[in-house]
Amino acid sequence: MSKQRILIVDDDPNISELISLYLVKEFFEPRTCEDGQTALDLFRSWKPDLILLDLMLPVMDGYQVCREIRKTSQTPIIMMSAKGEVFDKVLGLELGADDYVIKPFDTKELVARIKAVLRRAANRQESAPAPSENIVQLPDLTIDKNNYIATLYGTALALPPKELELLYFLASSPNQVFTRDQLLDRVWGYDYGGDSRTVDVHIKRLREKLGDHEAWSLHTVWGVGYRFEVK
Numbered sequence: 001m002s003k004q005r006i007l008i009v010d011d012d013p014n015i016s017e018l019i020s021l022y023l024v025k026e027f028f029e030p031r032t033c034e035d036g037q038t039a040l041d042l043f044r045s046w047k048p049d050l051i052l053l054d055l056m057l058p059v060m061d062g063y064q065v066c067r068e069i070r071k072t073s074q075t076p077i078i079m080m081s082a083k084g085e086v087f088d089k090v091l092g093l094e095l096g097a098d099d100y101v102i103k104p105f106d107t108k109e110l111v112a113r114i115k116a117v118l119r120r121a122a123n124r125q126e127s128a129p130a131p132s133e134n135i136v137q138l139p140d141l142t143i144d145k146n147n148y149i150a151t152l153y154g155t156a157l158a159l160p161p162k163e164l165e166l167l168y169f170l171a172s173s174p175n176q177v178f179t180r181d182q183l184l185d186r187v188w189g190y191d192y193g194g195d196s197r198t199v200d201v202h203i204k205r206l207r208e209k210l211g212d213h214e215a216w217s218l219h220t221v222w223g224v225g226y227r228f229e230v231k
Contacts, residue, residue: 003029004118007048009039009065010080011057015103019052022107023114036060040068048075050118052110053097055081055088063095070096070161076117080105090201093188096161120189136171138230139215143168157209162187166202167210170218170228179225199226 006028010016016032023030031046033039036057043051051069055062066077078099079092089100098117101110134145143150145168150157159167166187170178178186180196188198203226207218219229 003027004050005046005048006030006114007039007042007046007051008032009034009036009052009057009062010054011035012054015054018107019110022111026111026115028114034058036062036065039065043069043073043075050076050078050114050121052114053077053079055079055083055092063091066092066095066097074121074161076121078110078113078117086197090198093198094160094162094202098189117189134168136168138171140213141171141210141216143171152210159206159209163202163206163209166199167206167228170226171216174216174228174230177221177224177227183225 006023008016008019008023008030010019010032011034013032013034016034020030020032031042031048033042034057037059039051039053039057040060042048053062053065057065062079062081066079069075069077074096076098077096078101079097080101080103081088081092082103084102092100098120099113101113136143140153141150143164145164148159148161148164150159150164150167166183169183169187180199183199184196203218203220210218214231216228216230219227221227
């Protein structure tokens with residue numbers, strides 16, 4: 001069985017080397033680079049199974065690297081940063097990161113997170129429904145999770161991956177109420193530190209882009225969570 005490839009993108013070679021040593025011990029195949037453009041080039045040529053992506057990089061920062069990768073691929077990405085503000089975490093997750101770790105971190109914990117993210121990615125792939133089941137159609141709104149496209153009145157919406165996944169998840173279970181913790185678990189795939197603002201920010205942005213419609217709406221259930229209401 002071939003080893004899973006981990007691309008480590010960090011401009012501090014000492015950090016990259018330390019992570020690499022731990023990954024080799026866990027039977028992964030790591031590779032390192034120090035800037036965003038090289039990371040994109042290696043992503044396309046080497047095809048890693050997971051990317052550890054620092055945010056503060058020369059040439060191209062981690063946010064832009066994540067944005068470019070998510071245009072064509074759902075390869076798991078774990079962002080690494082000394083920035084611990086909620087805004088930075090939300091932005092990283094909004095752009096499509098699967099996890100976010102704050103420096104300095106315990107290397108053993110990082111390896112555990114890598115294994116967890118890879119397991120979730122494998123489970124999603126195994127349990128993925130048939131293509132026809134990945135499309136939700138409503139009056140004037142189509143959400144196509146196969147191609148990560150949502151159209152409103154025939155025009156494509158500019159939705160980052162996590163916004164589209166959240167909208168698809170809610171719309172595919174019409175009139176069902178979900179708590180913020182349930183949405184974090186089902187859409188982001190892990191308990192994001194109990195921070196419900198992640199969901200609130202994404203719902204707010206979806207409402208701004210969807211506007212009002214007489215047949216459906218994103219509805220707040222006060223004190224509980226959200227539901228996609230179909231009238």
